[in-house]
Amino acid sequence: MKILRVAGVNLASLDEFDIDFRKVTSDRNRIFAIIGDTGAGKSTILDAICLALYGRTPRISRYGTNSGAVELEEGQSVGTDDSINVMTRGKNNCSATVDFEGRGGVYRAVYSVCKKRTNFSYSFEVRRLDVNGIPGELLVDREKAFRLKPLEDFIQPYTGLTWEQFKKVIVLPQGEFAAFLEDDSKAKTSLLEKLTGTEIYRKIDALVTERISGIKTVLDDYHKRMNVISNNKNI
Template identity: 40%
Template sequence: MKILAIRGRNLASLAGDFVVDFQQEPLYSSGLFAITGATGAGKSTLLDALCLALYNRTPRLDKVSTQSGVLADIEGQQIGIHETKNILRRGCTEGYAEVDFLGSDHQQYRAKWSVRRAHNKQTGALQNETMSLQHLPDLQSIGHKKTEVLAEIEKKIGLSFAEFNRAVLLAQNEFFAFLKAND
């Protein structure tokens, strides 16, 4: 599996559209790179976008999913603190995370996660997130239901969310554990 591009809009600290294209310079020829920046600049949100598009989960939200609780939303509505749709930037009516990747079958795919507010109004209730998977470059859809799409993505990547987390991401505050690991 190889990540080719990460795109998104209106997720947490990243307002508007953003693109990280690993097929373009200077990232294309970089063997290794670090995501750096000031607190709140969007480093974790970029990794959240990657995970949302591929797994409808994020390491950050998984850490709070063991807790119970709700957050107040628009007009007295409440949302569970672990729900992925909470990543929609405040004041925005829609957002998405999209990842182009090379699957373990050497084919290219585009995975997309999106969320919106009802009637595309700032006062609209947050709707359930949607997901899609397309074969590139023909944009042929793979799977229709979210459960089908998630199963196909995992099959194309060849890693579960937990395996992806360990192999591809090194979550914040887990670097020390990585350094001290015996295996």
């Protein structure tokens, strides 16, 4: 999986931004850094990536936060761990968009929220992009009802990663690198196989092992029958 572009509107300290990572990288320069003063919006860029794909952000889910987004009428509110809290204070809507290269092609995921009088309306869609980056086939189209089902169920077929896997290796939250290093070897192996595309070799190895085991079973059975025939002849 590869993030190609991220855009956002009314997210935390950033009113509107659009970053095409393909324009800041090349065949000779594939590494870049996002730098800036405290509060400049560096983490908000990562928030936008997470929101567009999974409808949640690790720093809000972990620490909770408060912003203008929780101010609803008639005493209504949302939890401090709800990702909607990344909405810029005083705004009535926000959105996050990510173009990414995933399983079977290039896609665009868009997550948006509109603040109403006593609640919020959520929407999420995934479209396939053509070679020119033009949105085409609509693959996923969900509104508020998707809140009843984890958003990762809709995006995982295209990213190939669960939310837990995504936040560990694509946008590893501050202070959680040690947790990834200390994860059990089986979980890390499975995750790294998906990222590098080498899981196919594990499957091939399993099939070969199964085939060899089957042949060995047939061969052992053949030897047993030959021994029985040989013993009968001796009698």
